[in-house]
Amino acid sequence: MSVQAKSKIERPLQQATEIFPKRSPNTSLGRLAFLLLEPIPRPLGTALRKFAYPLLAKGWGKNPYIQAWVEILGVDKIVIGDNVRILRNSILNCNFENSLLKLGNNVSLDRGVSIRLGDNCTVDIGDDTYIGPYSCLSGPGHVKIGRDCLIASMAGIYANQHHHVGASEKGITIEDKCWIGSGAKILDGVTIGYGSAIGAGAVVTKDIPPYSVAVGVPAKVLENRKTRPDD
Numbered sequence: 001m002s003v004q005a006k007s008k009i010e011r012p013l014q015q016a017t018e019i020f021p022k023r024s025p026n027t028s029l030g031r032l033a034f035l036l037l038e039p040i041p042r043p044l045g046t047a048l049r050k051f052a053y054p055l056l057a058k059g060w061g062k063n064p065y066i067q068a069w070v071e072i073l074g075v076d077k078i079v080i081g082d083n084v085r086i087l088r089n090s091i092l093n094c095n096f097e098n099s100l101l102k103l104g105n106n107v108s109l110d111r112g113v114s115i116r117l118g119d120n121c122t123v124d125i126g127d128d129t130y131i132g133p134y135s136c137l138s139g140p141g142h143v144k145i146g147r148d149c150l151i152a153s154m155a156g157i158y159a160n161q162h163h164h165v166g167a168s169e170k171g172i173t174i175e176d177k178c179w180i181g182s183g184a185k186i187l188d189g190v191t192i193g194y195g196s197a198i199g200a201g202a203v204v205t206k207d208i209p210p211y212s213v214a215v216g217v218p219a220k221v222l223e224n225r226k227t228r229p230d231d
């Protein structure tokens, strides 16, 4: 497989600035303030961060609820919608060249979620999407998760492939209204179609068509939800 195969997400990175128009200034003072506010426990800490983060960073929307020890690296490369919730011990690592992270309105990251980009990488999480405890998302391929998705605990979404087995960073797309079961792993290059459900512990190595229920290692489509009598 060729090194650095082209991303499956067609939007080139240059256009990402149109999608993420409000970018924060990356001043030393701003970074220091984020660092100082990070460890303060709730309820004082959550109240201070709700007030201060949108003032410090232009890319932040209204009313964020951020618990203590949420590590935010590369704040100038993050755009956050309104009413975003990020729980304790999560890490957003955007300290890379030309990278951008977008969390839509009402996105919720549960405890210990790790999002790590990479150079020339965008991660875009749509409105009303929930990411469960200790889930990991990683570039440097682009990752796009649609609106109203539910990613259960300990899921892994890895838009990269190790160079020992043929490096790639094709990117991953999870379309709107998908449900990813606990511990499922989504590998590089995969698109999961609209409204699909992926079983707990599945390893998804190939594209999944819309409305599928897919389970197993490697994941196979069990049925199409559209044909279910109750759907």
Ligand SMILES: CC(C)(COP(=O)(O)OP(=O)(O)OC[C@H]1O[C@@H](n2cnc3c(N)ncnc32)[C@H](O)[C@@H]1OP(=O)(O)O)[C@@H](O)C(=O)NCCC(=O)NCCS
Pocket: 150, 152, 153, 180, 181, 182, 183, 197, 198, 199, 200, 201, 202, 213, 214, 215, 216, 222
């Ligand atoms: C994938 C899933 C949605 C399918 O549910 P379902 O449509 O009710 O499926 P069934 O229980 O009728 O199982 C159908 C078949 O798939 C198998 N199967 C179900 N889930 C499986 C899984 N996660 N991995 C492997 N096989 C699975 C069943 O053993 C059964 O096989 P059989 O026909 O040979 O007996 C569900 O099993 C699942 O994994 N849910 C994830 C739960 C979770 O992670 N919750 C987190 C909280 S948000």
